[in-house]
Amino acid sequence: MTSVGSGGTATIPGIRAEAPDAATSNLDLDHGQLRAMFELMLLARALDERTWLLNRAGRVSFAISGQGHEGAQAGLGYAFDTSKDWLHPYYRDLTLVLHWGMTPRDVMLMNLSRKGDPNSGGRQMPGHYGSRRLRIVSSSSPVATQIAQAPGIALASKLRGEDVVTLTCVGEGGTSEGDFHEGLNWASIHRLPVVFCVQNNHYAISVPMEKQMAVRHVAERAAAYNMPGVQVDGTDALAVYRAAREAVARARRGDGPTLLETVVYRFTPHSSDDDDRSYRSREEVEEWKARDPLIVTRQRLQALGALTDEQEAEMQSRVKASVDDATDFALAAPLPDPEEAVTHVYAG
C-alpha cells in the first residue's frame, strides 16, 4: 500500500499536497451542504452496490464501479457550478454524474439497457454516461479520449466568452496514452478553463502504477505542461473540495488548467469481468477499506458537528428508497424498440 496522500502532507518537488487539517478550516460549505455531499456519496455507493447485485443475479451484464472513489468525486463536484459547467467523465464517475443531475432512475435504465435510458437509449455500455441537457459528455470506450476532447469544450466556452469550466477525469493508467499528454499540452498553451482530475487508484486493471509511469506521483506530470499539479488525499472529500475549488477559481480567472491527482483505491474488481485476486492481496484491499471515503467523511462531518446518527439514519433510508425505486422502475421498463438499433447513425 502506498502511503502517498494518506492523510499526510507529503511535500513533493514541483507539486503540492493538501494538508487535511487545512481542509476543514476555511471551508465555505455550510452544514446542510456538507450533509448533502455525504448523502450523495451514500447514494452513489448504494446504487453501485445494487448494480453489482443485479449483475450477480444475471440482470445487468456489465458493471464497472466507483466504489472507493466517492469522496474524491463528491469533493470535486461541489467545487463546480453544475448549472453551467461541463463534465467529461470516465466510467467510474457515478458520484459526479449524480451530482451533475443524473437521477438513479437514469443510471439504472442505462445499467439494464432499457428503453428510455436517457444516456444513449441502450446503445452505450454501462458507465458511459452522457446527457446533453446536463452538459455531461459521453465517452467512448478507449481510455483517455476525453482528455483530448475536454480542451475543445473549454475552447468553445472561451471563444464565446462564457464563464464555464470543464471537468474531465481519467484513471492513472489512462495518463499513459497520447491523448492525455496532447490534451494537457493544448489546454496549457491556450490557458483553457479545464480541470483535469486523475483518480489514481494505483492499478490499471492489473498493472500497478510503477509499470505505468516513471514518476512517483501523477501530479508531477503537470510540470511538463507548465500547469499546477496538486496531489490530494481522495478519501477525504473536504480536502479534495478545497483543492478543486482553487483549480476552478484559477480556470474562471482565465489562468488556465490544473492537474489534480486524487489518491483513492477501487474497492471492487476492475469490472464485473475481472477477478482482482491475481494482482492484489486481500490485506491491501482491507487496509484501504479501513480508509473508506464514507468513513473518513463521516468522521470529518461528525467532528465539525455537521452530522448526527439520526441524520445519517434518515439519509440511509432516503437512499435505500431511491435505489429501490430506480431498480423497480428500470426493471419494469421495456427493452429498447428494435428500430432503435438503426436510428441516430447520421444527424441528417
Added chain:
Amino acid sequence: MASTLAELEEMQREAAKGASRASGGMREVTYRDALREAITEEMDKNPNVLLLGEDIGAYGGSYVVTRGFQEKYGRKRVIDTPIAELGIVGVAVGAAMAGLKPIVELMTINFSLLAIDQIVNHAAKIHYMFGGQFTAPLVIRTASGWGQLGATHSQTFEGWYAHVPGLRVVMPSTPRDAKGFLKAAVQGNDPVMFIEHSLIYRNRGLIPDGEYILPLEGAEVRKEGSDVTIVSWSRGAILAMGAADELEREGISSEVIDMRVLRPLDIDTVAKSVAKTNRLVIVEESWRTMGLGAEIAAAVQEVAFDDLDAPIGRVGSIEVPMPYARNLERIIIPGKDEVIQAVKATL
C-alpha cells in the same frame, strides 16, 4: 433471426464433436491452448522472442492467453506495458528492426486504431522504404469480437489491415491453424496482424502432435459440397459450417471455404470451388461496404464470371455502430439464418 451466444455455443459443441472423431498423431486442444503452445515453443527456442502488452503478466492477458508466461520467462521477456498502444507497437517496430522478435498483444482490435500509424505507416513499409535493408518482423496478436461490448468495443477491422501492402493478415478459425500460423508468423520476416476472435478461444479442435508450422497462405475447403460455395473466415467460417449442416438437412449441399489468410488472399481456391458449384455466398461479421467480401466478390468474378449462375450473395453486419443492448445487438450481427437465406437466394 440473427445469431445468439447460445447458437454459437451449439456450433462450438458441434465442432468439438467433429474434432473428437479423428485421431492418430493428433490431440484435441482449445484455440487458446493452441496459441499458448505456439508462443511457448517459439520462446523456448528463440531468446529473441518477447511478449509486450497490457495486463499480459500476472493477469495473463484479457483473454488469458499468456497466463504463467511471466513467471516462466521473466519480466524481461514478458513485459506489462503502459496503456499506450501507439508506443507499444512503436517499441515493437524498433525492437524488430534491431533484431528482436516481439509478439505484441493488443487487447482488442478496437484499440489497434490507436496504433494504426505505427502499423500502417511504419511496420508495413519498413522493408520497402529501406530498400530491403531492414525488416520489421513483429507479430501483433489482437482480438476481434463482440458480445454486449458497445460501439467502440465490438468492431471488425481485418479488412482495414488486409488493405495494406507489406502486412500479412491472418484470422484463423481452428486451433490447428492458430498454432501453425502463429509459429510461422514468429519465424517469418514480415509484420503480421494475427487476429483472434473473442468468442472462439474455448473452441476445441485437433492439432498434430509435435511441432508443425503452417505457411501464411492459402484458403482451405472445410466441407465439400456441390450446390453452393460459402466463403468466410474466423468465427464466420464456424457460422458457415453451422449453416451448411442445416442446409444439408434440407438437401442443399454447400462447400465451405475458410479463407484463413486475408492478405494475401487465395482467390484460386474460391474460383475452383465456384467452377463446381456455380454459386457463391460470402459471410463476414463486418460492415459490407468497402469490406473484404467486396474484394473477394470482385476478384472471383474477374476469373470465374462464366462459372457464376447467380449474383454473388453477401452477408454482413447491418451498417450501424454496434449497440450495447442485447436485443439490439442481435439484430445487427449476422447469424445462421441470414446465411441460409443468402444461400437460398442464389439457388
